[in-house]
Amino acid sequence: MSEALIIAILTAVGKVGFTGVITFLENRGTTIDDATEALRLAHKKTLEEYIVEDARLRALGVPVPGSPKPDGA
Amino acid sequence: MTRPNILAFAPVLLVGLTLLIHAGCQSFYTGTVTLTAVVDSAAKEYARLYNDGLVPPDVSVRVSNAHAAYRKAAGVAHDALVAVKLGQTADTKAAIEAARQAAGTFLDVLVPILTADKTKQLRADLQKAGAL
Numbered sequence: 001m002s003e004a005l006i007i008a009i010l011t012a013v014g015k016v017g018f019t020g021v022i023t024f025l026e027n028r029g030t031t032i033d034d035a036t037e038a039l040r041l042a043h044k045k046t047l048e049e050y051i052v053e054d055a056r057l058r059a060l061g062v063p064v065p066g067s068p069k070p071d072g073a
Numbered sequence: 074m075t076r077p078n079i080l081a082f083a084p085v086l087l088v089g090l091t092l093l094i095h096a097g098c099q100s101f102y103t104g105t106v107t108l109t110a111v112v113d114s115a116a117k118e119y120a121r122l123y124n125d126g127l128v129p130p131d132v133s134v135r136v137s138n139a140h141a142a143y144r145k146a147a148g149v150a151h152d153a154l155v156a157v158k159l160g161q162t163a164d165t166k167a168a169i170e171a172a173r174q175a176a177g178t179f180l181d182v183l184v185p186i187l188t189a190d191k192t193k194q195l196r197a198d199l200q201k202a203g204a205l
Contacts, residue, residue, distance in 0.1 A: 030102045031102060035101075038105060039109060039147045039148075039154065042112060042151075043151055044144075045144075046141075047116060047119070047137055050117060050119065054117065054124050055124050
Protein backbone atom coordinates (compact mmCIF):
# COMPACT_ATOMS: atom_id res chain seq x y z
CA MET A 1 0.00 0.00 0.00
CA SER A 2 1.53 3.31 -1.03
CA GLU A 3 2.35 6.01 1.45
CA ALA A 4 0.05 8.47 -0.34
CA LEU A 5 -2.89 6.09 0.02
CA ILE A 6 -2.14 5.53 3.70
CA ILE A 7 -1.99 9.27 4.30
CA ALA A 8 -5.26 9.77 2.39
CA ILE A 9 -7.02 7.11 4.46
CA LEU A 10 -5.70 8.50 7.74
CA THR A 11 -6.73 12.02 6.74
CA ALA A 12 -10.25 10.86 5.89
CA VAL A 13 -10.54 8.95 9.15
CA GLY A 14 -9.18 11.93 11.02
CA LYS A 15 -11.83 14.22 9.50
CA VAL A 16 -14.59 11.72 10.20
CA GLY A 17 -13.35 11.22 13.74
CA PHE A 18 -13.20 14.97 14.30
CA THR A 19 -16.76 15.38 13.02
CA GLY A 20 -17.84 12.58 15.28
CA VAL A 21 -16.25 14.28 18.26
CA ILE A 22 -18.00 17.55 17.50
CA THR A 23 -21.35 15.78 17.05
CA PHE A 24 -20.77 13.92 20.26
CA LEU A 25 -20.02 17.12 22.15
CA GLU A 26 -23.13 18.78 20.75
CA ASN A 27 -25.42 15.92 21.71
CA ARG A 28 -23.75 14.62 24.83
CA GLY A 29 -26.04 14.15 27.75
CA THR A 30 -28.93 12.79 25.70
CA THR A 31 -28.92 9.15 26.57
CA ILE A 32 -31.14 6.20 25.83
CA ASP A 33 -32.68 6.79 29.26
CA ASP A 34 -33.66 10.34 28.25
CA ALA A 35 -35.24 9.08 25.04
CA THR A 36 -37.04 6.26 26.87
CA GLU A 37 -38.44 8.63 29.48
CA ALA A 38 -39.56 11.11 26.81
CA LEU A 39 -41.43 8.37 24.99
CA ARG A 40 -42.94 7.07 28.23
CA LEU A 41 -44.37 10.50 29.01
CA ALA A 42 -45.55 10.96 25.43
CA HIS A 43 -47.38 7.65 25.57
CA LYS A 44 -48.93 8.39 28.94
CA LYS A 45 -50.30 11.92 28.49
CA THR A 46 -53.66 12.14 26.72
CA LEU A 47 -55.03 15.08 24.78
CA GLU A 48 -57.71 15.52 27.40
CA GLU A 49 -54.99 15.99 30.02
CA TYR A 50 -53.47 18.79 27.94
CA ILE A 51 -56.90 20.48 27.76
CA VAL A 52 -57.49 20.12 31.49
CA GLU A 53 -54.00 21.41 32.26
CA ASP A 54 -54.54 24.46 30.06
CA ALA A 55 -57.86 25.19 31.76
CA ARG A 56 -56.26 24.80 35.19
CA LEU A 57 -53.44 27.20 34.32
CA ARG A 58 -55.97 29.76 33.10
CA ALA A 59 -57.96 29.42 36.31
CA LEU A 60 -54.78 30.02 38.31
CA GLY A 61 -54.11 33.14 36.29
CA VAL A 62 -50.92 31.76 34.79
CA PRO A 63 -50.27 33.43 31.43
CA VAL A 64 -50.73 30.93 28.64
CA PRO A 65 -48.32 31.49 25.70
CA GLY A 66 -50.20 32.77 22.70
CA SER A 67 -53.24 33.94 24.61
CA PRO A 68 -54.30 37.57 24.19
CA LYS A 69 -53.21 39.85 27.02
CA PRO A 70 -55.96 41.20 29.29
CA ASP A 71 -57.04 44.82 28.77
CA GLY A 72 -54.81 47.33 30.46
CA ALA A 73 -51.92 44.92 30.79
CA MET B 74 12.82 6.81 4.17
CA THR B 75 11.15 4.15 6.31
CA ARG B 76 7.55 3.12 5.64
CA PRO B 77 5.07 4.16 8.34
CA ASN B 78 3.83 1.24 10.43
CA ILE B 79 0.09 1.09 9.71
CA LEU B 80 -0.48 -0.94 12.85
CA ALA B 81 0.74 1.99 14.93
CA PHE B 82 -2.30 3.95 13.76
CA ALA B 83 -4.78 1.16 14.50
CA PRO B 84 -5.71 2.60 17.94
CA VAL B 85 -6.41 5.98 16.31
CA LEU B 86 -8.64 4.32 13.72
CA LEU B 87 -10.44 2.36 16.40
CA VAL B 88 -11.05 5.45 18.54
CA GLY B 89 -12.31 7.41 15.54
CA LEU B 90 -14.77 4.69 14.54
CA THR B 91 -15.99 4.26 18.11
CA LEU B 92 -16.63 7.98 18.48
CA LEU B 93 -18.49 8.05 15.19
CA ILE B 94 -20.79 5.21 16.19
CA HIS B 95 -21.36 6.75 19.60
CA ALA B 96 -22.14 10.13 18.06
CA GLY B 97 -24.69 8.47 15.79
CA CYS B 98 -26.47 6.93 18.76
CA GLN B 99 -26.45 10.24 20.61
CA SER B 100 -28.06 12.00 17.61
CA PHE B 101 -30.74 9.27 17.48
CA TYR B 102 -31.67 9.83 21.12
CA THR B 103 -31.62 13.61 20.77
CA GLY B 104 -33.93 13.33 17.75
CA THR B 105 -36.32 11.18 19.73
CA VAL B 106 -36.48 13.66 22.61
CA THR B 107 -36.96 16.51 20.14
CA LEU B 108 -39.80 14.63 18.45
CA THR B 109 -41.73 14.26 21.71
CA ALA B 110 -41.10 17.93 22.53
CA VAL B 111 -42.54 19.01 19.16
CA VAL B 112 -45.75 17.03 19.71
CA ASP B 113 -45.97 18.29 23.27
CA SER B 114 -45.78 21.87 22.00
CA ALA B 115 -48.42 21.19 19.35
CA ALA B 116 -50.74 19.53 21.87
CA LYS B 117 -50.47 22.51 24.22
CA GLU B 118 -51.30 24.84 21.35
CA TYR B 119 -54.31 22.67 20.48
CA ALA B 120 -55.48 22.69 24.11
CA ARG B 121 -55.32 26.47 24.15
CA LEU B 122 -57.38 26.72 20.96
CA TYR B 123 -59.84 24.12 22.25
CA ASN B 124 -60.44 26.02 25.48
CA ASP B 125 -60.84 29.21 23.43
CA GLY B 126 -63.68 27.47 21.58
CA LEU B 127 -61.88 27.72 18.26
CA VAL B 128 -61.88 24.02 17.33
CA PRO B 129 -64.72 22.73 15.15
CA PRO B 130 -66.18 19.39 16.34
CA ASP B 131 -65.08 17.46 13.29
CA VAL B 132 -61.50 18.71 13.65
CA SER B 133 -61.60 17.83 17.35
CA VAL B 134 -62.44 14.21 16.51
CA ARG B 135 -59.68 13.94 13.92
CA VAL B 136 -57.11 15.53 16.22
CA SER B 137 -58.10 13.23 19.05
CA ASN B 138 -57.73 10.15 16.85
CA ALA B 139 -54.39 11.31 15.47
CA HIS B 140 -53.02 11.98 18.93
CA ALA B 141 -54.18 8.57 20.11
CA ALA B 142 -52.32 6.97 17.21
CA TYR B 143 -49.19 8.95 18.08
CA ARG B 144 -49.41 7.89 21.73
CA LYS B 145 -49.69 4.27 20.64
CA ALA B 146 -46.64 4.59 18.37
CA ALA B 147 -44.71 6.31 21.16
CA GLY B 148 -45.57 3.39 23.43
CA VAL B 149 -44.23 0.91 20.90
CA ALA B 150 -41.04 2.93 20.49
CA HIS B 151 -40.68 3.13 24.27
CA ASP B 152 -40.99 -0.65 24.57
CA ALA B 153 -38.39 -1.11 21.84
CA LEU B 154 -35.88 1.10 23.67
CA VAL B 155 -36.57 -0.72 26.95
CA ALA B 156 -35.92 -4.01 25.17
CA VAL B 157 -32.59 -2.69 23.88
CA LYS B 158 -31.64 -1.56 27.38
CA LEU B 159 -32.36 -5.08 28.60
CA GLY B 160 -30.04 -6.48 25.97
CA GLN B 161 -32.79 -7.80 23.72
CA THR B 162 -33.09 -7.29 19.98
CA ALA B 163 -35.56 -4.65 18.86
CA ASP B 164 -36.02 -2.53 15.74
CA THR B 165 -35.79 0.82 17.47
CA LYS B 166 -35.22 2.73 14.25
CA ALA B 167 -38.46 1.47 12.68
CA ALA B 168 -40.38 2.12 15.90
CA ILE B 169 -39.09 5.70 16.18
CA GLU B 170 -39.79 6.31 12.50
CA ALA B 171 -43.38 5.10 13.03
CA ALA B 172 -43.73 7.52 15.93
CA ARG B 173 -42.34 10.33 13.78
CA GLN B 174 -44.86 9.49 11.03
CA ALA B 175 -47.69 9.52 13.56
CA ALA B 176 -46.46 12.88 14.87
CA GLY B 177 -46.49 14.23 11.32
CA THR B 178 -50.07 13.05 10.85
CA PHE B 179 -51.05 14.74 14.11
CA LEU B 180 -49.54 18.02 12.91
CA ASP B 181 -51.27 17.67 9.53
CA VAL B 182 -54.65 17.44 11.23
CA LEU B 183 -53.84 20.54 13.30
CA VAL B 184 -52.86 22.65 10.28
CA PRO B 185 -56.40 24.01 9.60
CA ILE B 186 -56.61 25.55 13.06
CA LEU B 187 -53.02 26.63 13.71
CA THR B 188 -51.61 29.94 12.60
CA ALA B 189 -49.30 29.83 9.58
CA ASP B 190 -46.33 30.82 11.75
CA LYS B 191 -46.97 28.11 14.32
CA THR B 192 -47.43 25.48 11.61
CA LYS B 193 -44.17 26.50 9.99
CA GLN B 194 -42.33 26.40 13.30
CA LEU B 195 -43.68 22.97 14.27
CA ARG B 196 -42.91 21.50 10.86
CA ALA B 197 -39.37 22.83 11.01
CA ASP B 198 -38.90 21.37 14.49
CA LEU B 199 -40.30 18.00 13.36
CA GLN B 200 -38.00 17.98 10.36
CA LYS B 201 -35.08 18.71 12.64
CA ALA B 202 -36.09 15.83 14.89
CA GLY B 203 -36.12 13.52 11.88
CA ALA B 204 -32.76 14.73 10.65
CA LEU B 205 -31.07 13.96 13.95
